[in-house]
Amino acid sequence: MKNEDEPKDKRLKPGDAQKLTMAEVAKYVGVSAMTVSRAFRQDASVSEETRKRIMEAVDALGYVLDLSAGSLSSRRSGFIAALVPSINNSNFSDTARGITDALQNTGLQLLLGYTDYSAEKEEELIEAMLRRRPEGIILTGGSHTARARRMLAKAGIPVVETWELPENPINQVVGFSxxxxxxxxxxxxxxxxxxxxxxxxxxxxxxxxxxxxxxxxxxxxxxxxxxxxxxxxxxxxxxxxxxxxxxxxxxxxxxxxxxxxxxxxxxxxxxxxxxxxxxxxxxxxxxxxxxxxxxxxxxxxxxxxxxxxxDCYGIGRQAAARLLDALHTGNSTGDEITLTGYKxxxxxxxxxxxxxxx
Amino acid sequence: MKNEDEPKDKRLKPGDAQKLTMAEVAKYVGVSAMTVSRAFRQDASVSEETRKRIMEAVDALGYVLDLSAGSLSSRRSGFIAALVPSINNSNFSDTARGITDALQNTGLQLLLGYTDYSAEKEEELIEAMLRRRPEGIILTGGSHTARARRMLAKAGIPVVETWELPENPINQVVGFSxxxxxxxxxxxxxxxxxxxxxxxxxxxxxxxxxxxxxxxxxxxxxxxxxxxxxxxxxxxxxxxxxxxxxxxxxxxxxxxxxxxxxxxxxxxxxxxxxxxxxxxxxxxxxxxxxxxxxxxxxxxxxxxxxxxxxDCYGIGRQAAARLLDALHTGNSTGDEITLTGYKxxxxxxxxxxxxxxx
DNA sequence: CGACAGGATGATATCGATAACAATTTGAAG
DNA sequence: CTTCAAATTGTTATCGATATCATCCTGTCG
The missing domain is CATH 3.40.50.2300 (Response regulator)
Structure with missing residues (x-):
């Protein structure tokens, strides 16, 4: 049996932090791991009483869900990627905020990258992002390297290009001329x-x-x-x-x-x-x-x-909304163009x- | 046995994109999956010739590594989390850029969140971040909820507080008065x-x-x-x-x-x-x-x-450097304070x- | 010529959760 | 008292990579 207390040795190796697993919470409560897993989601069928007991145990033990394990199994990474040219530009950070706000309560998190206005850096970032299997990706502009386009096509996830109207859209577009x-x-x-x-x-x-x-x-x-x-x-x-x-x-x-x-x-x-x-x-x-x-x-x-x-913020909101639509309907080939306003x-x-x- | 071809149906479910796995690349090349895995890392012992053949196959097939699977196995998520009050403030985005730059070539990626200057939002974000098992976390300021402190302590990862000198530092500090x-x-x-x-x-x-x-x-x-x-x-x-x-x-x-x-x-x-x-x-x-x-x-x-x-940018660079130190030496309890300049x-x-x- | 070091590769178990299906319980209807 | 549907919970296999240990091969040296 593992000792519940902190080890005496204060040295920390990357792997040995947070050893607590769902199975241990389950054993503590006297249910199966599956039931604990269910308790963490609102849709699942767990009796209110069991869920309460489980959540108390979670609190008492200080257990924190491990999404990386879950996403492997469920094949849903739980985040979407967005690439902007610069994080230091309030136009783009307004867009990022629009995305974040639109993602509220969807269970999706935003993973942000910035390309420094470089297509090569964008390509690198796209690969880095795809390695984490985002459920969708939002790009700024329509200018991408050939390899970036190939990777995106192969990934089979919805792509939204923003802030302009590309001649050859990959997928969806939210922008203006x-x-x-x-x-x-x-x-x-x-x-x-x-x-x-x-x-x-x-x-x-x-x-x-x-x-x-x-x-x-x-x-x-x-x-x-x-x-x-x-x-x-x-x-x-x-x-x-x-x-x-x-x-x-x-x-x-x-x-x-x-x-x-x-x-x-x-x-x-x-x-x-x-x-x-x-x-x-x-x-x-x-x-x-x-x-x-x-x-x-x-x-x-x-x-x-x-x-x-x-409408920087609106571009972000709508881009995220289009992405959520595509994820919801399961249709990633709707090459729609959403025009955003300017004045x-x-x-x-x-x-x-x-x-x-x- | 699974069918190797793409399904006729163009509808896309979250899970069925990018079906290509390492094992399939391995079969294509005529080696084991383990060898393919090694080929992706520079330290591993794979002959140059084999690595070259594997990388050609990776290119030809359009395979993209799946880090979420790898991180479960290796127990290294490959990213660090940083929370800033606002993404829309060039002081903090300079700090974020400093972190990103310091993380270049370390194999670590930055996952950024913003708290809107709210300790409650910070607590939520800390939990969301910890669920993805970051290898370290960088916070802005020293004001956190009790639960946030508990979660961080339990997580057993290095924590760096920045931009000020907290009275009760969690771990390391990079900032100024x-x-x-x-x-x-x-x-x-x-x-x-x-x-x-x-x-x-x-x-x-x-x-x-x-x-x-x-x-x-x-x-x-x-x-x-x-x-x-x-x-x-x-x-x-x-x-x-x-x-x-x-x-x-x-x-x-x-x-x-x-x-x-x-x-x-x-x-x-x-x-x-x-x-x-x-x-x-x-x-x-x-x-x-x-x-x-x-x-x-x-x-x-x-x-x-x-x-x-x-020195906003320097705060970011140094915070990341302190984090990398801690990860490298395996020592997360060095409660050092790094003073940054101002004038x-x-x-x-x-x-x-x-x-x-x- | 035999032995052994060291490089290259393979086989298997495993990380920690969830999908899918099975089993059990409960309650209402006949 | 049966029966069946719905609600709740459990069991097992699995996601896709990597850690670990085993195996094989090559070349060198006494």
Whole structure:
């Protein structure tokens, strides 16, 4: 018989912690292990009285269920994986929170990874995740390596791509067109009379959403007959606040008469605005600046930043909801596309009447 | 005997995806399952030639290792758990990144959870995590429910508490004294001649680090003979940028002659500064404002914000390093305290000479 | 030439729960 | 008093990998 007390030896080997098993709880209560197992789930048929006795024993002994054993047997790992480009970006962490909230009371847990905007890192993470047999997986964007696609196809679990509308969706999609959203912003500002448009974004195509916004900008500026846009590329995505400040300096050196500058995100827009302020330029009097993403900062800072509001949290909730649907109906081949909303939020940083609150 | 082919039926049940097992790979190659298992690990003794054949087969068949089975057998789950108050706060996501980076090439994965600054939610998460048998756990702060403490003690895995110096450490600690750090900031500013100190923080004690900063402020202001501090409590932690703006309004209504205001975090300091700017007050000419945490925004915005720089990333790296040490030596009872650095960063928002860059 | 060390591989039991089915009990209806 | 359905509980096999020990093979050295 094992001794119930802590061993004298305080040394700890990875394996020997928490030796308590379900069978020992069962013996303690005087039932079978199967009954203990049932007591842990609400659906199972165990008499209230037995369950109470078991739960008291669990408490007394300090037993903690071992899901890794259970998931092997039930073939249900009990979690879903989500990969986001950066954990340090409140847009994506809002999405993560949406997923977590949608998973409440489903018995599913979120396993989060971040790819640093790299498809190679994404591939590695997908493999690492699949080794733990998630019941579904949520990805950001539609750009994946060939091997990643193969692994996902083989895994046979529902996949949801988010935050954009991929050309070749793997499975389900919850997102919006970044190009269209940026185009809408261009059209709105053009409608206010702006003519000379500049754009600030990162240097590479790693950030596919950034690239889509950029081409949405360029295409629309040309469609409206406003000549080729004045584009500055600066820094490796994700472009920081500081890089936004440096980029606007380059842009204004090259095209001093620019009237309005659109930025790939609010963060770079904020950096740009602060740099202008620091150099004695007034926004929007001397130059108008807009962002993308409607981060908290944009409604707080001075001047407040015109931007595209994206339903980040909703993307997370809906992605998780689609996944739960697929798991519930057992249908993983429904290649549905769920469009999420976005809207232009006009604020002080592009106001035609100069600083309105001053 | 099982049928090797995919079923005709495209419907997907949780269990029947990815039917491929190690044994099937083994049969395909003409070796035993054990040899395949060895091929997946670098230490094991398998001839290079056999390993190569196995890996080719793995590629060809699209086999993905199943860690949940392996961890049951080896009694090593292969991950460590970390709980942070909020995923949406760049200080904590820097810590998470530090942990992830330190875990590179250790074969350990990070399982992240967030507690929303609630000890009850933390307790739930700890239980959820322990059910997956993490090899170690990293917590934020030293405030836990009694049951959480019991579960952790019973689990017999190394625990690292971070971001503060708990009075009753469970095991290891990696952090700093939030009270001392705030005290240092008060003393520094008092040394510059400031006399009438205000403070902005959240309303409840949920955020223990916030409470420690608050009492560090109060104690130091009194020690310096600067009378009781002017304290405004506003909003439930984590206090937002917007609440920072509202709080400064209350504070100035009540104590219009306040010279300098310290905020529980840079985010509320930023909100306060923007609100002042919007109301036509100049920072620091009319009032000086400082924050805590040295968020990216504080070195970018105008005026730049005086703050305490905390080694968030280093906290994560060191916490993970301590955990790896403990796992390696097998000693979980080393109740060591690792102090991490912090420093005052003086910037424009508290400059005695008014706006220096203008 | 025999013996033995050491590398490579295989066979079997096992990790700790759950699925599937069997057995038992209880209670209501006939 | 039987009978049968429903509720409750137990038994056994199993999930897919790995620990452990056994076996086989090769080459070297006295």
């Amino acid at each position: 970044n190009g269209e959203a940026m185009a809408l912003l261009v059209r709105t500002l053009a409608g206010q009379g702006y003519r000379k448009f500049g754009y600030i974004g990162g240097t590479t195509a790693r950030d596919t959403r950034g690239s889509q916004r950029r081409s949405g900008f360029q295409k629309t500026v040309e469609e409206l007959g406003l000549g080729p846009g004045r584009m500055i590329s600066f820094g490796v995505p994700p472009i920081t606040m500081e890089q936004g400040g440096q980029a606007i300096v380059s842009l204004l050196e090259r095209w001093p008469d620019t009237e309005v500058v659109l930025c790939v995100s609010d963060l770079s827009a904020f950096g740009a605005i602060m740099e202008c302020t620091r150099r004695g330029m007034k926004v929007p009097r001397d130059i108008a600046i807009a962002g993308f993403g409607d981060y908290e900062i944009s409604s707080i800072c001075h001047p407040r930043i015109t931007t595209i509001n994206v 232009v939020v006009l604020r002080e940083s592009t106001d035609r009447n100069g600083a309105p609150s001053a | 939030n009270g001392e750090a705030m005290a240092l900031l008060v003393r520094t500013l008092a040394g510059q001649g400031y006399r009438k100190f205000g403070y902005i923080g959240g309303t409840t004690a949920r955020d223990t680090r916030g409470s420690q900063r608050r009492s560090g402020f109060q104690k130091t202001v009194e020690e310096l003979g600067l009378g009781p501090g002017r304290m405004i409590s506003f909003g439930v932690p984590p206090i937002t940028m917007e609440q920072g703006g509202q709080a400064i309004v209350s504070l100035l209504e009540r104590w219009p002659d306040t010279e300098v205001v310290l905020c529980v975090s840079d985010l509320s300091a930023f909100g306060a500064i923007m609100e002042c700017t919007r109301r036509g007050m100049k920072v620091p000419r009319d009032i000086a404002i400082a924050g805590f945490g040295d968020y990216e925004i504080s070195s970018i915005c105008h005026p730049r914000i005086t703050t305490i720089n905390v 005052v960063v003086l910037r424009e928002s508290t400059d005695r000479n008014g706006a220096p860059s203008a």
